[in-house]
Structure formats: structure tokens, C-alpha cells
Amino acid sequence: xxxxxxxxxxxxxxxxxxxxxxxxxxxxxxxxxxxxxxxxxxxxxxxxxxxxxxxxxxxxxxxxxxxxxxxxxxxxxxxxxxxxxxxxxxxxxxxxxxxxxxxxxxxxxxxxxxxxxxxxxxxxxxxxxxxxxxxxxxxxxxxxxxxxxxxxxxxxxxxxxxxxxxxxxxxxxxxxxxxxxx
Amino acid sequence: xxxxxxxxxxxxxxxxxxxxxxxxxxxxxxxxxxxxxxxxxxxxxxxxxxxxxxxxxxxxxxxxxxxxxxxxxxxxxxxxxxxxxxxxxxxxxxxxxxxxxxxxxxxxxxxxxxxxxxxxxxxxxxxxxxxxxxxxxxxxxxxxxxxxxxxxxxxxxxxxxxxxxxxxxxxxxxxxxxxxxxxxxxxxxxxxxxxxxxxxxxxxxxxxxxxxxxxxxxxxxxxxxxxxxxxxxxxxxxxxxxxxxxxxxxxxxxxxxxxxx
Numbered sequence: 001x002x003x004x005x006x007x008x009x010x011x012x013x014x015x016x017x018x019x020x021x022x023x024x025x026x027x028x029x030x031x032x033x034x035x036x037x038x039x040x041x042x043x044x045x046x047x048x049x050x051x052x053x054x055x056x057x058x059x060x061x062x063x064x065x066x067x068x069x070x071x072x073x074x075x076x077x078x079x080x081x082x083x084x085x086x087x088x089x090x091x092x093x094x095x096x097x098x099x100x101x102x103x104x105x106x107x108x109x110x111x112x113x114x115x116x117x118x119x120x121x122x123x124x125x126x127x128x129x130x131x132x133x134x135x136x137x138x139x140x141x142x143x144x145x146x147x148x149x150x151x152x153x154x155x156x157x158x159x160x161x162x163x164x165x166x167x168x169x170x171x172x173x174x175x176x177x178x179x180x181x182x
Numbered sequence: 183x184x185x186x187x188x189x190x191x192x193x194x195x196x197x198x199x200x201x202x203x204x205x206x207x208x209x210x211x212x213x214x215x216x217x218x219x220x221x222x223x224x225x226x227x228x229x230x231x232x233x234x235x236x237x238x239x240x241x242x243x244x245x246x247x248x249x250x251x252x253x254x255x256x257x258x259x260x261x262x263x264x265x266x267x268x269x270x271x272x273x274x275x276x277x278x279x280x281x282x283x284x285x286x287x288x289x290x291x292x293x294x295x296x297x298x299x300x301x302x303x304x305x306x307x308x309x310x311x312x313x314x315x316x317x318x319x320x321x322x323x324x325x326x327x328x329x330x331x332x333x334x335x336x337x338x339x340x341x342x343x344x345x346x347x348x349x350x351x352x353x354x355x356x357x358x359x360x361x362x363x364x365x366x367x368x369x370x371x372x373x374x375x376x377x378x379x380x381x382x383x384x385x386x387x388x389x390x391x392x393x394x395x396x397x398x399x400x401x402x403x404x405x406x407x408x409x410x411x412x413x414x415x416x417x418x419x420x421x422x423x424x425x426x427x428x429x430x431x432x433x434x435x436x437x438x439x440x441x442x443x
Contacts, residue, residue: 053306097348101322103320105350105351
């Protein structure tokens, strides 16, 4: 009995004061994914990596937009989105206070504009993604003029590229339509 | 005829609205008039038991939810709160509904865990209804896979009106001139990739990215000291043999790139 009491007094009170005092989680805790839409290029790598489809991308061709969406209620906090993100736009934060009263509050969305194909005028890729690729090319040492020439090629949708390639193979250069000589 | 077809949905919506108001009023009465502990009945509707383990972790002396009078009871007849975990499988939907009906009104339903909220990683399975709110009205959603005991306590505090909700729905629309800056533009592209790949290979994607980021900031910054001196100072400050090993191998990549040139 004495030993037990001694142990009890030695241990003291172990209960955390949590709801009345903040309880920070470890810096490596996998909590709420923190997303910065300004750094996102809408490449959709995270939505492919997400095992539980908490992340999704929907393309609205009529409006020329692509919408990124996360549902915190479906996220399993595996961190694969963070692993694949090329621009570090999404990272798991140690934030864990995510309980909500309304299901609609579990969603976060970001809308991006799509660039239209120079040949068929159909929206096909996010504008920010194309800008990022051109910026990377310039950063890698390509002269500005060459990068702009590449931009003309980047802003052509895959279907038109294939078509132009076939036309070029057949003899006449399809690239003349956009003023480019590959 | 056309008047009727228009009028019918409006009355249905209105009655649903008043029903919601009644429920909300009843729940407020429950929270105001209850002069005893909140009794919780736990339904496991096809979960993997991780959520249940965390619920019991919240009952241990470290988190001790019983200090707020939150008590787990073995029968839904005694329950004020129904805590439902699991993705709501076809086999468990009827027992879950029976437990819900057996609990006296008014009651608060809490969807617990990613599966309870939306079905989680099992949301598109053939035998899964995908979320507690598919079969019963849910008052509080606690996301997490599984939610930690503090997240559980937070959810209960929210359900009982003690704390405010932090997470809000947010929409971002791209600004006309939004651009993404390239990180570490002063370092050649191929070297950047090689450094990050090596750091990730040695330390995993999370710490690897951090280490590569720190290293590249260090070698690209404007500083009078030579790079080797800066790196040595950084390593001496951190004093971590694992970090030293990784940074040395990153340095080897840098000098290899220089000799190639």
C-alpha cells in the first residue's frame, strides 16, 4: 500500500489539459493537408496519387476551367500528394482540429483557367502549368526567343499535334498554321 | 396542374426545414437540460478497429474524457450520443439503424473517422454504403484516419457546444496573373533534380525534401564565406551524424557535377 501510494505521488497527474490549453502535435505529425493554391500548377499528380480519391480534378471545357478539390473527410493522411507534388503546393501540417458540424465545410476547392489549343481553340491544359514549363525551360538555359517558340508548340493539344505530325509526314508542314518550324 | 407540380416540392422542402428546426431545438434542449454525464454508445459499422482503439485511448488517464463526464455505455437505450465508426457496410446497416432507433430522442450522432465521414478509402466498394450520413442524420463529423485522442476530444467539445469550429469550406479562384515561382532558380535544373533525388533516397520523401531544400538554400545564398565553410558550419550547428552523412553525399554530387563541366 505504501509502495503504491509512493508510486502514485511520484507519478503525479498525467492527464493533459487539452481542450483548455493547446496541445501541439509533433512537427512530423500527419494532419490536415495544407494547400497553397498560388503554388499549384493544376498538374493533377496528387489526384492520381491519392489512394482514397479525397483529391479530385474536374475539367469544365465549356467554361474553360479545371477545379481541384479536397475532401478532408475522405483523406487518410498518407502524404502521397506531398510526395508527388512538383511545386510543394500541398504538404501535411500538424493541424488535427478538423471536426465540423456541416459536411460542406470538409471541402476545399481551387479553380484554374485552361489554355486553349492554338489550332482547334479547345481548352486542354492549365495556363499555369504551361507558364511553369516555359519558365523551367528559360531557367534551364534556353534563350527567351526559343522558349516562346516552344510555347507555341506547348499550346497545341495532343490531338492537333498528332494531326500536324501526320500532315508533316505526308509532306506539307502542318506547323506552318501556327507559324512554327520545328 | 402545373401549379401543383411546382407547389409540392416547396411544401416538402418547407416541412423538411421545419423538421430540421425541430431537431435543432430538441438538441439544444438536450444540451441545456442535461444535468448529468453525456452517455456515448459506440457503433462499429464495418471499421478496421483503429478508430475504436483511438476512442479507448481517449478514455485512458492521459486524455481522460471521463473528466468531462463523457462515458461509454453498453446499450443504445442509455445513450445521448451515438458515435459511429466504419464505412457502413451492407451487413451492418440494419444493426446500426436498430441501435439508432433504440436510442432515446433527442440524440446526437457523430460520424467518426474518414470511413464514418464519407466512406474513406473504402468509399467505392460494392458492399459499402459510404458514410454514416447515408443512413442516419449526422451532427458532427470527426475526420482522421484514425482521429487522434485530442481530435476526438475536440470533436466532442464541438458537439457539446464548448468550442468553435475551425475548419471552414474555402474556394480559391485563380488570379489573372498568378505564376508559380521556380524554387532555387540559381541551381542548374539537372543538379537540383539529382540533389533532391539523392536526399529522398537516403532520408525518405519528407525529410529528404527538407534536407535538399536546406542544402540548396545554403549553397545558393549570398554569403562571403566559401560554400564548403558554410556547409561545415551548418553541420556543426546541427550536430547530427545522419544529416552529416546525407549532406556529404549531396556535396559529392555537387563536386561530381563540377568535374563533369
